[in-house]
Every structure is written in C-alpha cells, then in structure tokens.
Amino acid sequence: xxxxxxxxxxxxxxxxxxxxxxxxxxxIALVIVVNSVSQxxxxxxxxxxxxxxxxxxxxxxxxxxxxxxxxxxxxxRFRFDARSSDDDSxxxxxxxxxxxxxxxxxxxxxxxxxxxxVSDAVGGLSLQVLKVSGQFTRGQFQQDGGGGELxxxxxxxxxxxxxGGGADFDVNSYSVYGTDVTEPGLGPLTSSKITSGRTFRxxxxxxxxxxxxxxxxxxxxxxxxxxVTVKDVTFRVIGIATADSGDPAADLYLPLGQAQTLSDAKxxxxxxxVKATDSQRIDGVKAEIQKNVPGxxxxxxxxxxxxxxxxxxxxxxxxxxVGRWLSLAVLVAAFLVAGLLTSSAVxxxxxxxxxxxxxxxxxxxxxxQVVGEAVVGGLAGGxxxIALxxxxxxxxxxxxxxxxxxxxxTGGGGGFSGGGPAGPRRTAAKTLDVAxxxxxxxxxxxxxxxxxxxxxxxxxxxxGWRASRLRPADALRRVE
Amino acid sequence: xxxxxxxxxxxxxxxxxxxxxxxxxxxxxxxxxLVIQGPTGGGKSTLLQMLGALDRxxxxxxxxxxxxxxxxxEARLTKVRSENIGFVFQSFNLIPxxxxxxxxxxxxxxxxxxxxxxxxxxxxxxxxVGLAERLGHLPGEMSGGQQQRVAIARAVVKxxxxxxxxxxxxxxxxxxxxxxxDVLERLWKEHGLTFVMVTHDSTLAKKAPRLATLRKxxxxxxxxxxx
Numbered sequence: 001x002x003x004x005x006x007x008x009x010x011x012x013x014x015x016x017x018x019x020x021x022x023x024x025x026x027x028i029a030l031v032i033v034v035n036s037v038s039q040x041x042x043x044x045x046x047x048x049x050x051x052x053x054x055x056x057x058x059x060x061x062x063x064x065x066x067x068x069x070x071x072x073x074x075x076x077r078f079r080f081d082a083r084s085s086d087d088d089s090x091x092x093x094x095x096x097x098x099x100x101x102x103x104x105x106x107x108x109x110x111x112x113x114x115x116x117x118v119s120d121a122v123g124g125l126s127l128q129v130l131k132v133s134g135q136f137t138r139g140q141f142q143q144d145g146g147g148g149e150l151x152x153x154x155x156x157x158x159x160x161x162x163x164g165g166g167a168d169f170d171v172n173s174y175s176v177y178g179t180d181v182t183e184p185g186l187g188p189l190t191s192s193k194i195t196s197g198r199t200f201r202x203x204x205x206x207x208x209x210x211x212x213x214x215x216x217x218x219x220x221x222x223x224x225x226x227x228v229t230v231k232d233v234t235f236r237v238i239g240i241a242t243a244d245s246g247d248p249a250a251d252l253y254l255p256l257g258q259a260q261t262l263s264d265a266k267x268x269x270x271x272x273x274v275k276a277t278d279s280q281r282i283d284g285v286k287a288e289i290q291k292n293v294p295g296x297x298x299x300x301x302x303x304x305x306x307x308x309x310x311x312x313x314x315x316x317x318x319x320x321x322v323g324r325w326l327s328l329a330v331l332v333a334a335f336l337v338a339g340l341l342t343s344s345a346v347x348x349x350x351x352x353x354x355x356x357x358x359x360x361x362x363x364x365x366x367x368x369q370v371v372g373e374a375v376v377g378g379l380a381g382g383x384x385x386i387a388l389x390x391x392x393x394x395x396x397x398x399x400x401x402x403x404x405x406x407x408x409x410t411g412g413g414g415g416f417s418g419g420g421p422a423g424p425r426r427t428a429a430k431t432l433d434v435a436x437x438x439x440x441x442x443x444x445x446x447x448x449x450x451x452x453x454x455x456x457x458x459x460x461x462x463x464g465w466r467a468s469r470l471r472p473a474d475a476l477r478r479v480e
Numbered sequence: 481x482x483x484x485x486x487x488x489x490x491x492x493x494x495x496x497x498x499x500x501x502x503x504x505x506x507x508x509x510x511x512x513x514l515v516i517q518g519p520t521g522g523g524k525s526t527l528l529q530m531l532g533a534l535d536r537x538x539x540x541x542x543x544x545x546x547x548x549x550x551x552x553x554e555a556r557l558t559k560v561r562s563e564n565i566g567f568v569f570q571s572f573n574l575i576p577x578x579x580x581x582x583x584x585x586x587x588x589x590x591x592x593x594x595x596x597x598x599x600x601x602x603x604x605x606x607x608x609v610g611l612a613e614r615l616g617h618l619p620g621e622m623s624g625g626q627q628q629r630v631a632i633a634r635a636v637v638k639x640x641x642x643x644x645x646x647x648x649x650x651x652x653x654x655x656x657x658x659x660x661x662d663v664l665e666r667l668w669k670e671h672g673l674t675f676v677m678v679t680h681d682s683t684l685a686k687k688a689p690r691l692a693t694l695r696k697x698x699x700x701x702x703x704x705x706x707x
Binding site for chain 2: 001008009011352355356357358360361362363471472473476
C-alpha cells in the first residue's frame with residue numbers, strides 16, 4: 001500500500017515533484033561540478049608542484065638569498081681565436097654555470113637529514129650549460145685602387161680597408177641536473193618516467209652516464225646509447241625520461257659527482273630535497289631546519305602553492321569561493337522550495353490525511369507516507385543531479401581548458417625562492433600550462449546521494465510535521 | 481453500547497466561545513439505528529465526531545463498550561477507530577489516486593492484514609455493495625453514487641461495531657439517495673451494526689426508528705413508532 005500510494009501520488013503531483021526534483025538536481029549537479037573542478041584544480045596544482053619537486057618531497061632547502069655580487073665575474077666569458085678566411089674549421093666552447101649561483105655545502109645535506117622529523121634528505125645540483133660553437137674569421141686588408149697605383153693619405157701611408165671576417169656561431173643553452181643516484185626515491189627525476197632505457201644505478205655515483213629528457217632528446221636526436229659531450233666530457237645516454245607534467249626539471253640528468261666536477265662545484269648542491277616522517281608535521285620540521293641550519297631557506301609545498309598565480313590560481317579561487325557558495329545557496333534554496341512545496345501539498349491534502357486518520361491510520365504512518373514521497377522526490381532529484389553533474393564534469397574534462405600557472409613570480413622575499421631546481425631568486429618565474437580536468441570521486445557521488453536524501457528529508461520534515469499535527473476532527477471540519 | 485453523560489464541547493475562537501454540545505445525555509444500544517437531525521451549527525457533526533472517537537469532549541463521559549473515550553490517549557482513540565468504527569462522509573472522502581479496491585484496503589491497513597487478504601476482503605466488500613466490476617476504477621471514473629458505495633464498502637470491510645454516516649446522501653440525487661440508503665440499511669441488518677446517521681433530509685429522518693434532534697447543542701430524542 002505504501003509504495004502504491006506513494007507512486008500514484010507522485011504521478012498525480014508530477015509537476016510539483018518535477019519542480020522539487022529539478023531544484024535539488026540543479027543544486028546537486030552544481031555541488032558535483034564544483035567539487036570535481038576543485039579536485040581537478042588540486043590535481044593541476046599538484047602536477048605543477050610535482051614538476052618542480054618530484055614525488056615524495058615535502059620541502060626543499062636552498063641557500064638563503066644574499067645580495068648579488070657587484071662584479072660580473074660570474075658571467076660566462078668566451079674567447080675564440082680569429083682564423084683566416086680560408087680556414088673553415090669550427091671552434092666550440094661551453095660554460096657550465098650553477099643555476100642561481102647559490103650553493104650549499106654537501107655537509108648541509110647531512111645536517112638537514114639529522115633534524116628531527118626528517119625522514120630523508122638528498123642534495124641536487126642544477127646547472128645551466130651555455131655552448132657557443134661556430135666560425136670566427138679574420139678580416140683581410142684590401143688596398144684601394146686598381147693597377148697597383150697607390151693612393152696615399154694624409155700621413156702618406158697606403159690607403160684601403162679591412163674586408164671580410166666576422167663570426168658565424170650558434171649558441172646552445174640547456175639545463176643539467178646533478179642527481180644523487182644513491183637516493184633514487186627523492187628529487188626532481190621522480191616526476192619523470194623512464195620511457196626508454198633505464199635510470200641510474202645506485203652504483204653509478206661517478207659514472208659518465210646521462211638520462212635525457214624526452215623532449216630534449218627528440219630535439220637533439222638522442223637515443224639510448226648516444227653520446228653527449230658537456231665541457232669536453234662525454235656521457236653515454238642510458239635512458240630517456242618523460243616528465244609527467246610535460247615540463248621537465250632539466251634537459252639532461254647526470255650523476256651528482258659528475259655535475260659537481262663539470263661546474264667546479266665540488267661538494268656543493270643547489271637544492272636539498274627533504275621528506276618528512278609525518279606529512280602532518282611539515283611546518284614543525286620547517287621551523288626546526290630553519291632554526292638549526294642557518295643561512296637556508298626552507299620552502300614547503302604549501303609555500304610553493306601560495307606562489308602559484310595565473311589563470312590556475314584565479315580559477316581555483318573562483319571554484320573555491322564563488323562555486324562553493326553558489327552551490328550552497330542553490331542547495332539551500334532548493335531545500336526550502338522542496339520543503340514549502342511539500343508543506344503546501346499537505347495543506348491541499350488535509351481531507352485525505354484526515355480521512356486516513358479517521359480510518360485508524362497512526363500519525364506516524366501518515367507522516368511516513370509524506371516523508372516517503374519527499375525522499376523519493378529527493379532521490380529522483382539526486383539521480384537527475386548526479387547525471388547532470390557527471391555530464392558537467394565530463395564536459396569540463398572533455399574540453400580540458402588550459403590553465404596557466406606561474407610559480408615564483410612574487411619577486412622578492414617571502415615568495416618562491418628556489419623550491420625547485422630552477423634555482424633561487426635570480427631565476428625568472430616559471431610558467432606552466434596545465435589542462436584542467438574534473439575527476440568525479442566516489443566521495444563526491446556519496447555526498448550527492450547524501451544531499452539528495454537530506455533534501456528529501458528536509459522537504460519531508462516540513463510536510464510530515466504538518467501532517468503529524470493534523471487532528472482528524474479538525475481536518476474533516478476544515479473541509480466541511 | 482454508547483453511554484453519553486453530560487457531554488459538552490466548547491470551541492473558543494478569540495473572545496467568543498461556541499457551545500457546540502451542551503450537556504448531552506444519550507444512550508445508543510447495540511444494533512440501534514439513530515438518525516440525528518437539526519439545523520446547521522446545531523452540533524450534529526460534533527456529536528458524530530465524539531461518537532467516532534475523532535475528538536474528545538470538553539467535559540462529560542462517552543462510554544463505548546465500557547471504555548470512556550473522553551479519557552483515552554490519541555493512540556488509543558486511533559486503535560478504537562481502526563477496529564470498531566466505520567465512517568461514511570458526505571463528500572465520500574476517497575483517495576483520488578487509489579482504485580476502488582485500494583481505497584477499501586486503506587481501512588484494513590491499520591489492522592496489519594497482509595496485502596493478499598486485504599485485496600480479497602476489499603473485493604468482497606465491493607461486491608456486497610454492487611461494485612464487483614469496478615474494483616480497478618479510480619474515484620474520478622465513477623459516479624457520485626458509486627463513489628459513496630466504495631466509501632460504504634470501506635466503512636464496513638473491517639466489520640466494525642459502529643457505522644457512523646455524516647449526511648451520506650447529501651451530495652446525491654433522490655434516486656441515488658434511495659439506492660444508497662437501501663445499501664446502508666441492508667448492511668446494518670446483515671452485520672448487526674450500530675448505525676448513527678446525521679442528515680438534513682426529512683424523508684430519511686421520518687423513516688428512522690429513533691430520531692435525535694440537536695438545536696444549539698442540546699438534544700431531544702424521539703422514538704418513531706411507525707418504523
């Protein structure tokens with residue numbers, strides 16, 4: 001009887017039921033889309049941060065910024081001999097520079113590793129290689145006039161000019177990252193997958209081997225087994241790595257010892273990657289390191305996330321602030337409308353409920369009927385809302401709008417200061433393009449179903465309360 | 481069966497107090513057939529509601545088979561209604577979305593009877609009022625007379641002790657009125673019911689063996705020797 005009555009009643013009031021269900025559906029769909037987009041934003045942000053950090057890194061330690069040196073001793077200088085014009089040999093020279101020119105002693109890595117709450121710490125060295133190669137030829141003096149006639153100038157010397165000569169050269173700049181091969185679980189290389197060949201072995205601490213980023217390898221036509229020469233040292237490419245985010249930490253990865261030798265930075269690192277024992281204690285560990293290891297800057301994921309700007313940040317704020325409030329407002333409105341419509345439906349059915357009570361139906365049974373109808377309406381709205389929400393989330397994922405994330409664009413102190421291998425301060429803000437997706441989690445669906453039931457119960461509570469208070473004599477008297 | 485002693489019912493609306501029933505004393509024996517008549521606002525429907533355990537009096541006793549309805553809780557009154565009292569209303573009061581059979585079943589729901597048995601009992605009740613062919617029809621698909629027959633079937637399906645009818649022919653034409661009255665009288669006799677009916681219809685009142693007239697909350701009972 002309960003279900004028959006419920007079904008027939010919902011069919012009779014299908015317009016009102018549709019209004020209630022549609023309102024709830026809209027609210028629930030908004031909640032799903034906003035939640036999914038928020039999750040997508042979080043994922044995109046993680047992706048951005050991961051491209052700098054690698055997996056498993058909770059914070060990085062870099063040298064605290066100091067005033068830039070006034071001289072230009074750190075600028076790369078190239079010297080080439082001028083050759084005669086008929087000498088077409090190529091001259092080449094490369095300079096290996098530490099990115100950001102700020103290094104920490106390798107002993108700092110051990111010191112950071114000893115701090116309480118630190119599970120693991122590993123150093124890395126970011127380098128920038130600038131290679132200039134080409135032909136540099138001398139000009140030749142040509143005397144003016146033909147037929148051997150000499151013209152003289154004011155000083156009586158021979159007149160003429162230098163012709164020809166010059167330079168035809170190519171500048172190639174790429175980044176190199178010296179990775180601690182004994183700690184393969186930490187550092188920027190963890191955000192890349194080896195798509196060809198292999199990664200470093202823990203024994204290859206000083207081997208002349210390299211892993212190339214796939215994009216760089218494609219550009220330079222490197223394959224596993226190719227050789228790469230950096231500052232006259234030849235390395236064998238043992239693997240090709242593809243960055244998960246599409247934005248690699250470096251073009252070339254070398255064992256840390258080799259990178260230190262190339263850059264004359266023996267026992268130096270630019271960044272220390274730290275993994276905390278407890279992800280809930282990151283702030284405490286940060287404070288501990290800053291206190292006990294002076295002259296360093298500690299950057300956590302949260303600090304780095306704060307420096308994310310650009311359309312990703314704007315969209316994230318929009319989803320968090322506007323989206324959440326909008327969906328909440330729509331939900332509240334939908335709940336209210338559902339409640340009022342149910343209550344109004346009870347008013348129109350006073351005689352019906354009065355009659356049922358006169359026949360001996362308990363108040364609880366009548367209330368249950370009203371609540372049941374409202375809950376079924378709510379569930380229908382929920383199902384519609386889930387369908388709409390899934391469609392919305394699918395549409396967002398299908399379109400995959402590209403969002404731009406800028407990291408470290410805050411300019412001065414307090415902002416991003418070298419969390420990643422790009423180096424501290426002097427490095428320009430890093431810009432990444434990430435595609436926004438809207439993954440719908442099981443938790444979101446559970447939330448939606450919960451909201452649908454809650455919506456039905458709220459609506460049912462309005463109507464059920466009225467129905468339960470209905471005294472049969474009053475109900476029948478009112479319609480006489 | 482029914483023993484009413486000094487029953488009063490007052491309604492207060494703002495500063496005004498209406499004495500719907502003013503010291504009613506009435507006895508209705510088992511199997512009795514009582515017609516209540518009187519002008520509008522005289523207290524007829526209020527008295528019927530008291531007899532039907534739909535409302536409690538302001539003062540006085542309403543004893544049904546030894547139980548004073550005036551002192552029962554709402555839950556107990558509900559139980560009394562579900563087991564002992566059948567109602568027939570002027571406007572039929574059928575659930576518009578339920579079929580004739582389902583409408584009759586609603587009276588059996590509070591008794592906890594299983595669905596299959598409910599359906600059978602409802603079908604039998606509808607057959608007894610001449611609606612065997614209309615089990616699956618909705619109220620909107622039936623005439624006023626047929627709807628009232630469904631309401632009568634609903635009132636008697638649970639085999640109550642008392643049948644209370646509030647102007648059961650008030651919305652019907654003369655021909656249909658007589659048909660309905662024939663059905664009610666037949667069931668009254670067949671089931672040995674105590675039958676109390678409120679009516680404005682003098683023709684029906686004249687046929688009643690006992691006639692109670694309510695004016696301004698006071699009752700006068702006359703026995704009709706012709707019936």
